[in-house]
Each structure stands twice: as structure tokens, then as C-alpha cells.
Amino acid sequence: MEQLFDLALINSALRVLTPILLAALGGALCSRVGLFNVGLEGFMLLGAFAAVVGNHFFGNVFYAILFAIAIVSIFSFIFAYLSINLQANVIVVGIAMNALAAGLTTFSLRAIFDVKGAFYDNTMVGLPKWNIPIIEDIPVIGPILAGLTPLVYLSFLIAGLMWYYFYRTKNGFRFLAAGENPLAAKSVGIRVRRYQYGAVLASGVLCALAGAQLSLGQVTMFTEGMTAGRGFIALVATMLGQSGPLGVTAASLLFGFMDALSIRFQGLALPTHFTQMLPYVVTILAMFFFKDKSFQQDALKQGSSSR
Amino acid sequence: MNKWTKFTLPLLQPIAAILVGLLAGAIAIMIAGGDILQTYAEMWKGAFGGMYFFTNTLSRATPIILIGLGAAFAFRAGFFNLGAEGQMVFGALSAALVGLYMPGPGWLVCIAAILAGVIAGGLWSVMAGYFDARFRVNLLISTLLLNYVAVLFAGYLVAYPLKDRSGSAAMAQSEMLDNSVWLPKLISGMPLHVGFVLAVLAALIIFVLLKRSVIGYEVRMLGGNPLFALFGGVKRGPMMLGAMFFSGGLAGLGGAVEILGSQYRYIDGALSTADYAWTGIMAALLAGSHPIGTLIASIFLAALQTGGMGVERNTEVPLEVGAIIQAVLILFISARFTYSFLKRRKGNKSDGTAV
Numbered sequence: 001m002e003q004l005f006d007l008a009l010i011n012s013a014l015r016v017l018t019p020i021l022l023a024a025l026g027g028a029l030c031s032r033v034g035l036f037n038v039g040l041e042g043f044m045l046l047g048a049f050a051a052v053v054g055n056h057f058f059g060n061v062f063y064a065i066l067f068a069i070a071i072v073s074i075f076s077f078i079f080a081y082l083s084i085n086l087q088a089n090v091i092v093v094g095i096a097m098n099a100l101a102a103g104l105t106t107f108s109l110r111a112i113f114d115v116k117g118a119f120y121d122n123t124m125v126g127l128p129k130w131n132i133p134i135i136e137d138i139p140v141i142g143p144i145l146a147g148l149t150p151l152v153y154l155s156f157l158i159a160g161l162m163w164y165y166f167y168r169t170k171n172g173f174r175f176l177a178a179g180e181n182p183l184a185a186k187s188v189g190i191r192v193r194r195y196q197y198g199a200v201l202a203s204g205v206l207c208a209l210a211g212a213q214l215s216l217g218q219v220t221m222f223t224e225g226m227t228a229g230r231g232f233i234a235l236v237a238t239m240l241g242q243s244g245p246l247g248v249t250a251a252s253l254l255f256g257f258m259d260a261l262s263i264r265f266q267g268l269a270l271p272t273h274f275t276q277m278l279p280y281v282v283t284i285l286a287m288f289f290f291k292d293k294s295f296q297q298d299a300l301k302q303g304s305s306s307r
Numbered sequence: 308m309n310k311w312t313k314f315t316l317p318l319l320q321p322i323a324a325i326l327v328g329l330l331a332g333a334i335a336i337m338i339a340g341g342d343i344l345q346t347y348a349e350m351w352k353g354a355f356g357g358m359y360f361f362t363n364t365l366s367r368a369t370p371i372i373l374i375g376l377g378a379a380f381a382f383r384a385g386f387f388n389l390g391a392e393g394q395m396v397f398g399a400l401s402a403a404l405v406g407l408y409m410p411g412p413g414w415l416v417c418i419a420a421i422l423a424g425v426i427a428g429g430l431w432s433v434m435a436g437y438f439d440a441r442f443r444v445n446l447l448i449s450t451l452l453l454n455y456v457a458v459l460f461a462g463y464l465v466a467y468p469l470k471d472r473s474g475s476a477a478m479a480q481s482e483m484l485d486n487s488v489w490l491p492k493l494i495s496g497m498p499l500h501v502g503f504v505l506a507v508l509a510a511l512i513i514f515v516l517l518k519r520s521v522i523g524y525e526v527r528m529l530g531g532n533p534l535f536a537l538f539g540g541v542k543r544g545p546m547m548l549g550a551m552f553f554s555g556g557l558a559g560l561g562g563a564v565e566i567l568g569s570q571y572r573y574i575d576g577a578l579s580t581a582d583y584a585w586t587g588i589m590a591a592l593l594a595g596s597h598p599i600g601t602l603i604a605s606i607f608l609a610a611l612q613t614g615g616m617g618v619e620r621n622t623e624v625p626l627e628v629g630a631i632i633q634a635v636l637i638l639f640i641s642a643r644f645t646y647s648f649l650k651r652r653k654g655n656k657s658d659g660t661a662v
Contacts, residue, residue, distance in 0.1 A: 036447075078638075088641035091387065091447070092592055096637035099585065103630025110625035111339040232451065239448055273463035280452040287444045 007143040009260055014144070014152055015218060016263075017256020019044065019227075021155045022210035023234035024252050025162060026203030028243040032166075033179040033192075033199045038094025039079055041231025042101030043204055047072045047211020049105040052222040053112065055124050061216060068208040075101070076204025080197050098231075106224050118223040126220040127151060127213070151213045156249070158206070163245040175199070210234075236283045255279045321593065321640060325607075328636035335631050341624040350629070353617015354610035360617070362499035366569060368609035370395065370561035370578075372506040374587025375605045376513055377557030379596040383517060384550040385530035390435055390450030391558045392584035393457030397431045398424035398559025399566045400461045403573040404469075406484045406566070413487025420488065421563050428559015429552040431457060436551030440544040454584075462575045471572070479575035490568035502564030506602070509557060513598040526550060561587070586612070589637050608633055 023040045030037035047068045054067030079097055082088045113119045127149040135145055165172040178185045178195040186192050214230070215222045233255055240254075241247030262275035329347075336346045354364050374391045381388035402424035409416045435453055438444040465471075466479040473482065490500045517523035529536040529546055537543065561583065566573060578584075586608050593608070594600030615629030 082638065082641060086641075091389075092641045093638065095585065095588065095592075096634050096641060099589070099630060099637065100634030103627045103634055107335060107339070107625050107627035107631055110627070111335075116625075229455065232455075236448075236452065271463055271467060273459045273466070277456050277459045280455045284438075284444070284449055284452050284456075287448065288438075288442055 007140065009257075009264060010144050011146060011148075012263065013253070013256040013260035014148060016259045017252050018149075018152045018155045018217070019210035019213045019230055020234045020237060020255055020259075021159065021249060021252035022151070022206045022213070023203075023231055024237035024241065024248045025155075025159060025245065026206035026210075027235050027238035028162075028241065028245065028248050029199040029206075030203050031179075031238055031243045032176060033196045034182065035083055035090050035196060035200060036094070037079075037200070037203055038091055038235065039076075039097035039101075039231075040094075040203070040207055040234050041227055041229070042094075042098035043072050043076060043207035044211045044214070044231045044234075045098075045101045045105055045225070045227045046075055047208035048215035048226055049108065049211070049222055050208070051212035052119060052124070052215045052220075053108075055216060055220075056113075056121060059123070059125070061125055061127055064216065065209070065212050068212050069205050072204045072208035072211070073201055076200050076207075079204075080200035084193055084196050084200075102225060105222075109222070109224065118221055120221040124216075124220045126216045149213060149217045151209055151217065154209070155213075159245045159249045166245065207231075233279060236279065240283050240286050254282070324593075324636050324639040327639045328632040331635040332628050332632040335628050336624050339624045339628075341622050346618055346622055346624050346628070349618045349621045350611075350614035352614075353620070354614035356617075358494075359497060360613065362494065362497040364610045364613045365503050365606065366498040366500060367581075367613055368606045369500070369502045369506050369568070370565045370583045371587045371590060371609055372503075372602055372605040373509060373561030373564070374558045374584055375590035375594075375601040376506075376509055376598060377554040377561070378588045379591035379594065379598060379601045380513060380517075380526070380557070381550055381554035382591060382596040383530045384526045384546065385533060386436070386547060386550055386554075387447045388432065388435075388450050388551065388554050389447060389588065390432060390453050390555070391587055392579060393450075393454040394428035394432050394555040394558035395562035395565075395584055396454075396457045396461050396578055397562070398428035399562030399578055400464065400573050401427035401559075402563035402566045403481050403484065406488045407482055413485070416488050417490060417567060420567055421560065424559045424563025424566075425556040426559070428562065429556035432551045432555020432558070433548055436547050440547050458576075458579060461573065465573055465575050481573040484567070484571045488567065489571060490564060498569060500564070500568030502568040505560070505564060509560070510598045510602040517598065522549075558584070558587075586633075589633065592637060593640050 023044050026043075027037050027040050050068035050071035051064050054064030055061065058064060058067065075097065079093055082093045083090045109115060109119055129147040129149055130153075131147060132145065135141060166176060174185070174190050175195050175198075178190050178192045182192045210230075211227070214226060234252075237248055237251040237255055240251040241249070258275060258278050262272040265272045265275055333343045333347075336343050353360060355361050374395060377394070378388060378391055402420040405420040405423040406416060409419055411419075431453065432450070435444075435446055435449045438449050439446040462479060465481050469481050471478075471480050471482045490502055493499045493501065493503065515523075517527060525536065525541045525546065528539060529541055529543065533543070562578060565578065565583070570577060587605065590604040590608050591601050593604040611629040611633050612626075615626035618624050618628060619626035
């Protein structure tokens with residue numbers, strides 16, 4: 001057991017949970033305004049690819065992230081326009097977005113870099129890895145926080161800000177109201193569509209950051225389909241966390257820990273299938289106990305769910 | 308005149324969407340530096356040029372048709388079953404297991420394997436349906452999650468207890484099925500197998516079932532207006548279990564015929580990377596859940612994929628051009644939901660229904 005659990009495990013859990021947390025917060029924003037965003041996976045994949053492209057052409061991490069945000073914003077705008085203005089089925093648009101992102105990134109990988117499978121470039125600079133001077137030397141916290149990228153800290157900051165926005169600001173209350181009961185919100189003059197657009201675009205930005213952490217964080221490369229279902233895990237974290245910032249953070253922590261644990265198992269040549277399965281099983285079990293009523297009602301409004 | 312518009316109007320949108328999809332593909336080809344007409348000609352040749360390629364496309368379409376029909380049936384009943392992948396994987400796995408370990412004459416084992424596939428896919432799907440009907444666990448989410456559980460579980464089985472240790476390859480796969488268990492080919496030397504006939508038959512049966520039978524009417528009623536169905540005495544719980552079993556069973560059948568007809572063993576990830584499940588769901592969406600339409604749409608989407616392979620063999624353009632066309636097509640077809648949505652809204656105003 002001692003081989004399995006140590007401080008480095010928490011450190012690697014923090015690294016792997018960041019993309020999931022960022023995307024799950026985006027998913028929470030969307031589901032709060034009644035749009036169930038299945039396209040997180042695709043957004044994240046596009047973000048990862050765009051970040052690498054930006055890095056290759058601008059040679060600067062900051063511009064690379066801005067480029068990723070710009071590209072994913074365009075896609076999330078298409079998602080928003082189709083599902084809000086044209087009233088297309090959100091789930092269908094999300095599925096199509098995932099397929100489009102998978103096709104587009106692989107296609108562009110060939111068209112831009114003329115490689116198949118993966119793109120790697122020695123000259124590319126990844127995200128900086130911070131070792132904060134004083135904290136570094138504190139016994140327990142030091143190794144846990146060693147060498148994390150700024151995006152790891154940013155993701156927790158965003159979760160905190162989102163909590164503040166939702167429950168402590170007037171605008172946040174309006175946002176929640178627009179999702180809870182769009183008709184009533186509209187009747188008191190809240191511009192529901194504006195909040196919906198805002199939520200989808202914000203989720204695009206968050207997914208772009210998540211993608212950047214994937215392709216520029218631990219490794220500096222892009223491989224085909226490198227999100228590998230993380231967008232769906234993020235969706236699950238959104239569900240499990242009842243679309244609240246704190247719940248989503250807790251759920252992401254759980255999934256990050258499971259992920260880190262299965263990486264550890266791989267190192268010990270143990271079957272990883274069951275540890276990988278755990279997040280999904282836990283979520284299904286959790287759905288027996290916590291029923292996200294507001295989500296179900298939102299889904300009902302969309303006329304797209306099972307009931 | 309009226310009859311003419313009745314036939315052409317529903318076709319108008321898919322055709323427009325296909326044109327937009329091909330346009331998007333043309334832009335992608337242009338960016339990749341290929342010649343548009345030549346690339347599309349290669350795509351056509353890769354999908355339909357010659358007997359081998361044509362039967363190859365139909366053979367690839369076979370699991371897609373079955374999965375698409377399963378999804379379409381569930382959509383018609385108003386249940387968003389996104390669990391086709393897991394249902395297909397379990398169908399394929401059970402078919403492989405029965406094919407490997409059941410004694411008896413080949414044809415009997417083959418039939419038993421197909422039945423096992425249907426039952427395994429159906430039961431896996433019913434589980435999600437039962438969770439929803441009994442515990443109100445959202446079906447959309449649970450089917451999506453159960454996919455991962457199924458794929459990982461099957462992956463574990465072929466990576467450890469059932470792994471093929473005879474060959475030198477270190478791949479996670481089961482042993483090869485015996486020759487006698489294989490589904491016969493329709494034309495010798497071509498990839499097309501009997502599974503395709505089953506798929507076409509399934510499409511016809513579902514078409515008749517939905518159009519002409521009491522159960523089909525109840526299913527359509529439940530999907531069209533759940534409140535009206537409730538009022539009319541349709542029991543939602545049993546209907547849900549039945550529809551989910553049928554839907555999952557078709558996906559399981561798709562997995563089983565793919566194993567028995569063309570792969571002959573369960574290879575970890577082979578069904579997922581070919582993306583049969585999502586393509587099948589897209590075919591159902593493209594066709595508006597119409598069974599015959601799903602059949603045609605599945606062949607069309609399979610042709611995009613095999614055509615993409617042809618493009619990759621003979622030109623500089625990557626095969627994903629097919630995936631791009633497919634995704635853009637679905638995005639535009641989703642706007643059709645607008646059309647029916649608007650119609651329903653208008654209708655409500657005049658009939659004065661509550662919802």
C-alpha cells in the first residue's frame with residue numbers, strides 16, 4: 001500500500017484533475033442555463049490542438065492560449081447559435097460538435113504539420129512550472145504543490161470566483177434565475193438569451209484552458225483524440241457536483257485522484273480497467289441518491305431528455 | 308401537386324444538408340491543397356467504384372444500420388439511448404464467447420452466438436431503462452456512462468482471463484473463432500456477409516412494426532406526446548423496458564454480426580475506434596428516426612468513411628475529410644428540429660393543448 005499512497009500521488013492528482021475541473025465548471029455554467037453541453041469533449045480537443053498550433057506559430061505560451069481561446073470561442077458560438085437561436089436539440093449539436101472536433105483536428109494535423117497521429121516539436125515551450133520559493137520548503141505542502149502549472153491554481157481560483165458569482169452577486173442570481181425558470185426570468189426583464197450565450201462562450205473559454213493544460217501542461221505535444229473521454233468525465237463531474245462550483249470541484253478531485261491512482265497501477269502492472277471504471281460506477285451510484293432536479297427540469301424544457 | 312410536395316418536402320432538408328456538408332468538405336480539401344473534383348471522384352471510387360469497394364461499404368454499413376435502427380426505435384419511443392457503444396460491445400463479446408466455447412455443429416453455434424449477442428446487448432440496455440423507470444436515474448446519462456463500464460470490462464476480459472496467448476502479438480484480443488462458426492459471405496471473395504441481409508430485414512420489420520402494429524402505434528404515441536400516451540393508457544414503465552431491450556438488442560446484434568461476419572475475434576478497441584456506435588446514432592438522427600431512412604443514411608455515412616479511405620490511398624488529402632463532411636451534415640440536419648419545433652408550437656396554439 002505504501003507504494004500506492006504518498007504525497008506525489010496527490011501532486012499528480014492535482015495535475016490530472018485540472019483539465020477535468022476546468023471543463024466541468026464550463027459544463028456547470030451551461031447546465032445552469034438549461035443547456036446540457038455534451039460538446040465539452042470536442043471543445044477541449046480543439047483547445048488542445050489550437051494551443052499547440054498557436055505555440056508553433058507564435059512561439060509564445062501566452063499567445064498560444066489566447067489563440068486557443070479564440071478558436072474554441074468561435075466553435076462555442078456556433079454551438080450557442082444552433083441550440084439557442086435555431087432551437088436545435090442541444091444533445092445532437094453536442095454530439096456533432098464532438099465529431100467535428102475529432103475530424104477537424106486530425107485533418108488539420110495532416111494539413112498543417114503533415115504528420116499523422118501526433119505532433120511534437122522540440123522548440124515548443126510548455127506552460128511554466130511553478131515552484132513557489134517559500135512554500136517549496138514546507139514539509140507536506142511543498143511536495144504536493146511542486147512544479148504545478150499556473151493553470152492548476154487558476155482552475156481552483158475560477159471555481160472560487162464562480163461560487164462568489166453565483167451566490168454573492170446580483171448578476172449571478174439573475175444568471176441562476178434565467179436557468180431555473182426562463183419564462184419567469186423573462187417576465188421580470190432578464191435577458192435569458194444573453195445569459196445563455198454568456199454561459200456557452202464562457203464554457204468554451206474554460207474548455208480551451210483545459211485543452212491547453214492537456215497539450216502544453218505535462219507534455220508539450222498533441223496526439224489525435226488526446227482528450228480520451230476527459231470531456232465526458234467532466235460532464236459526469238458536472239452531474240455529480242449538481243452543477244454547483246463547490247460540488248463540481250469535489251467531484252473533479254475524486255476523479256483526479258482515481259485517475260492518478262490508475263496511472264500508479266499501470267506502473268505496478270496491475271489491471272487498470274477497474275480503477276478506470278470507478279468514476280463511472282461511482283457516478284451512476286451517486287445518481288441513485290442525488291437527483292439533480294433542476295437539471296431534469298431543464299432537460300424537460302429542452303424536450304430532449306428521456307422524460 | 309399536394310402529394311408531390313408531401314413526398315419532396317421532408318427530403319428537401321437532408322439534401323440541403325448533404326450539399327452544405329459536401330461544400331464544407333470542398334473547403335477542407337482546398338485547404339489541404341487537393342483538387343476538389345478529383346478528390347470527390349476518388350471518394351466515389353473508394354465507396355462505390357467496383358464490386359469489391361461497393362460490398363466493402365455495405366459490409367461496413369452493416370453494424371451501423373443495426374445500431375442506427377436500435378437508436379431510431381428508442382428515439383421514436385422518446386428515450387434518448389446513447390448507450391449503443393456499450394450494448395454493441397457486450398453483444399460482440401458474448402457472441403465471441405459463445406462462438407469460442409459452445410460445443411456443437413457450426414451453424415447452431417453461430418445462431419446461438421447471434422442470439423447471445425442480442426440478449427447481452429438488450430439486457431445491458433434494459434438495466435439503464437430499469438434504473439430510469441424505477442429509480443428515476445436519468446437515462447441519457449446512465450447509458451452514456453455504462454458505455455465506459457462495458458468497454459473497460461470487455462477490455463479487461465480480453466487483456467487478462469481470455470487473452471489469446473497462442474500468437475506472438477501482444478494485443479489484447481480473444482482467440483480466433485473456428486471457421487465453421489463464421490457467418491457465410493454473400494458473394495465469395497467479397498467482404499459482404501449475411502449480417503447485411505439481417506440488417507435490411509430488421510429495417511423492414513421495424514418499418515412495418517411502427518406503421519402497422521398496435522405496439523408501434525403506442526411507441527410512436529409515447530414518443531410524440533407522453534402526456535397523451537399516459538391519458539390513452541400506455542404504461543410508460545413496461546414500454547420503456549421493452550423499447551430499451553429492443554434498442555439494445557439491435558445494437559448487440561450489430562456487434563455480434565461484426566464479430567461473426569468480419570472480425571472473427573473480439574479485439575479490444577476495434578469496435579470503438581471504428582466509431583460504429585456514434586455513426587449509427589448519427590444515421591438515426593440524419594433520417595429523423597425513420598427505419599428505411601436510417602438504412603439509407605447508414606449506407607451513406609459508411610460510404611463517406613470508406614470513400615475517405617480511398618481518398619487517403621490515392622491523394623494527398625487525409626481521410627478525415629469524410630468525418631468533417633459527416634459532422635457538418637449533422638449540424639445542419641439538427642436545424643430540422645427547429646422546423647418541427649416551430650410547427651408543434653403553432654399547432655399547440657390552435658388546438659389549445661396545455662403543454
